[in-house]
Amino acid sequence: MSNYSEESILNYLGPYKGDASAVLRSLQLVQELLGYVPDSALDLVAKNCNVSRAEVYGVFTFYSDFRSTAPAKAVVKVCVAEACQASGCASLISELHDKGYDIHKGTVKADIQMEQTFCLGNCALGPAAMVNGKPIGRATSASILAAAKVAAK
Numbered sequence: 085m086s087n088y089s090e091e092s093i094l095n096y097l098g099p100y101k102g103d104a105s106a107v108l109r110s111l112q113l114v115q116e117l118l119g120y121v122p123d124s125a126l127d128l129v130a131k132n133c134n135v136s137r138a139e140v141y142g143v144f145t146f147y148s149d150f151r152s153t154a155p156a157k158a159v160v161k162v163c164v165a166e167a168c169q170a171s172g173c174a175s176l177i178s179e180l181h182d183k184g185y186d187i188h189k190g191t192v193k194a195d196i197q198m199e200q201t202f203c204l205g206n207c208a209l210g211p212a213a214m215v216n217g218k219p220i221g222r223a224t225s226a227s228i229l230a231a232a233k234v235a236a237k
């Protein structure tokens with residue numbers, strides 16, 4: 085589990101020890117700490133929250149933002165929801181595809197990972213994207229790739 089021991093992860097989750105209602109928050113904390121949620125962490129969250137592994141797995145698989153593998157250095161999310169469709173995300177997605185990134189498949193290339201998402205809360209500036217959590221409004225394939233290349237260094 086990266087550079088973190090099971091003990092250090094359990095310490096990190098300490099405030100939620102025995103709290104069955106804190107499964108989602110615990111998974112978020114693990115992902116914040118490691119960048120993803122390895123399979124073994126599901127057992128740690130279950131142990132810490134005093135719930136079954138199946139309950140933790142159910143929460144983990146329900147939310148698409150949780151990752152089971154380490155992400156690329158630059159994670160790009162491109163919005164495909166209605167407002168961004170109205171402002172031209174289809175042509176943006178097509179341009180990215182022509183450059184080797186299929187956002188529907190989560191393509192990873194040159195340490196840049198492209199993913200689709202549904203509304204980044206930046207609808208007024210669509211098409212909207214996000215690179216490692218930083219929003220890009222009126223996104224173009226050029227602005228996205230420029231930001232992603234900086235983030236991937």
Ligand code: FES
Nearest residue numbers: 163168204206207
């Ligand atoms: S619909 Fe794209 S940011 Fe809201």
